[in-house]
Amino acid sequence: MKGIVFAEFNEMVEEKFGMDMVDDLIDATDPASGGAYTAVGTYDHQELVNMVLELSRRSNIPASELVKTFGRHLAGVFSTKFESFFTECPDTLSFLKRIDDHIHVEVRKLYPDAELPRFSFDDSNPEEFHLTYESLRNFADLAHGLIEGCAEHYGESYAIEREDLSDAEKTRVRFRIVAV
Numbered sequence: 396m397k398g399i400v401f402a403e404f405n406e407m408v409e410e411k412f413g414m415d416m417v418d419d420l421i422d423a424t425d426p427a428s429g430g431a432y433t434a435v436g437t438y439d440h441q442e443l444v445n446m447v448l449e450l451s452r453r454s455n456i457p458a459s460e461l462v463k464t465f466g467r468h469l470a471g472v473f474s475t476k477f478e479s480f481f482t483e484c485p486d487t488l489s490f491l492k493r494i495d496d497h498i499h500v501e502v503r504k505l506y507p508d509a510e511l512p513r514f515s516f517d518d519s520n521p522e523e524f525h526l527t528y529e530s531l532r533n534f535a536d537l538a539h540g541l542i543e544g545c546a547e548h549y550g551e552s553y554a555i556e557r558e559d560l561s562d563a564e565k566t567r568v569r570f571r572i573v574a575v
């Protein structure tokens with residue numbers, strides 16, 4: 396996983412739990428990288444998972460909650476670092492439709508070794524938008540938080556439900572997104 400994700404995770408931990416917690420997580424999980432992440436570097440995503448699990452133990456907050464919160468934080472960061480993706484789209488759903496065929500395509504140009512998930516959508520039901528996440532990794536909670544963070548960015552409110560369609564090979568989660 397790209398260093399920008401790790402660096403932003405540590406940024407969020409520092410903001411919410413303090414700098415000592417960042418050091419404690421690195422000391423406790425002893426990552427092969429040493430815990431010094433540069434934005435363009437690539438690191439084992441397990442290092443992030445280990446830090447999340449350690450933070451969950453220390454804070455008594457479920458790991459899934461922490462990853463969702465991180466997704467919301469990341470959406471906020473992306474909305475300033477990659478502002479044009481947001482200004483190009485008028486609302487949350489039009490933004491989500493463009494992740495797979497535009498946003499992550501541009502991300503890959505910036506970071507050719509990025510390990511990106513796939514997204515597909517179904518907008519045939521005007522009451523309910525479906526976004527399906529597919530990845531060899533399991534960052535569905537991150538996707539969930541990112542969706543919430545995007546909605547926050549656009550000042551919109553959605554109820555988000557999840558259906559797990561994963562099999563032995565892949566994580567596959569369908570998000571049912573309904574305006575409330």
Ligand code: HEM
Pocket residue numbers: 396397398399400473474477480481491494498499502506508509510511512530531532533534535537538539541542545
């Ligand atoms: C401006 C918007 C966005 C940018 C710049 C962006 C960029 C990135 C980057 C740099 C990575 C890391 C790739 C790697 O570490 O190798 C990533 C991964 C990921 N992105 Fe995006 N992304 C954006 C929007 C979204 C949105 C809206 C979602 C969810 C609905 C999403 C879902 C994910 C997930 C879940 C991953 C983790 C990798 C995985 O699950 O396999 N992204 N993205």
